[in-house]
Amino acid sequence: MSLLSDFKSFALRGNLIDLAIGFTVGAAFTTVAQSLVDDLLMPPLGILLGTTDFSDYYWLLQEGEGAPGPYDTIQAAQEAGAVTLNYGAFLTNVLTFLIVALAVFVIVRLVMRASRAVQDEFGETEDESTPETKKCAYCREAVPFKASRCSHCTSFLGTDGGPLQPDAALTPGRPPEDTALPASGA
Missing domain, CATH: 1.10.1200.120 (Large-conductance mechanosensitive channel, MscL; domain 1)
Structure with missing residues (x-):
């Protein structure tokens, strides 16, 4: 850079x-x-x-x-x-x-x-074992743990802390699992 x-x-x-x-x-x-x-x-x-x-x-x-x-x-x-x-x-x-x-x-x-x-x-009680931040699975930036969207790349992270792994359907270069091509030789 x-x-x-x-x-x-x-x-x-x-x-x-x-x-x-x-x-x-x-x-x-x-x-x-x-x-x-x-x-x-x-x-x-x-x-x-x-x-x-x-x-x-x-x-x-x-x-x-x-x-x-x-x-x-x-x-x-x-x-x-x-x-x-x-x-x-x-x-x-x-x-x-x-x-x-x-x-x-x-x-x-x-x-x-x-x-x-x-x-x-x-009724917002903080669990002491809950971390304050997590990394977005898409852009790898730190976001608040309870965030449902990433403030950096606006990816949907879910409602309960979000996925820690990227959604296969949204990951560039990887076909979604439900539309994967059938194995050859069938």
């Missing part, structure tokens, strides 16, 4: 598209979480700690050549050419991460709870 066709089959896989959608939604969600931290949580927390912004917390490692310290803000220190360790910005980012992780955890927990409720409601 050529490089272009390999890339095309990789890029158009369902998992990659799902990943791209998840990444886009995650980026938008991160923006909302960052706003929650910066605009809603940090001001009251800053009032309790005596300052309105965590991002102004820093350690001065080396004074700048432009002006000697101390500096009121990180921006003033950076304008003077000072070297700073910005632990306040790091703490803000850690808080943002924890909020995003908590929100994702809550969403996943709600989805799992809803999934269990649907399974309980409709």
Whole structure:
């Protein structure tokens, strides 16, 4: 296969598209979480700690050549050419991460709870010995075990997990069993 066709089959896989959608939604969600931290949580927390912004917390490692310290803000220190360790910005980012992780955890927990409720409601109990996927007998791609049609080649797989062997009547190059030619010499 050529490089272009390999890339095309990789890029158009369902998992990659799902990943791209998840990444886009995650980026938008991160923006909302960052706003929650910066605009809603940090001001009251800053009032309790005596300052309105965590991002102004820093350690001065080396004074700048432009002006000697101390500096009121990180921006003033950076304008003077000072070297700073910005632990306040790091703490803000850690808080943002924890909020995003908590929100994702809550969403996943709600989805799992809803999934269990649907399974309980409709009697869909999963047998632990049943595999999640099987290979299509025609195109050899993995499909869900309970699928009745292959999502890749659209072959009929049956209703109870489908045949694991191709149907002789549909296999190219092999005549169907009921229309086989009689043996010669009869």
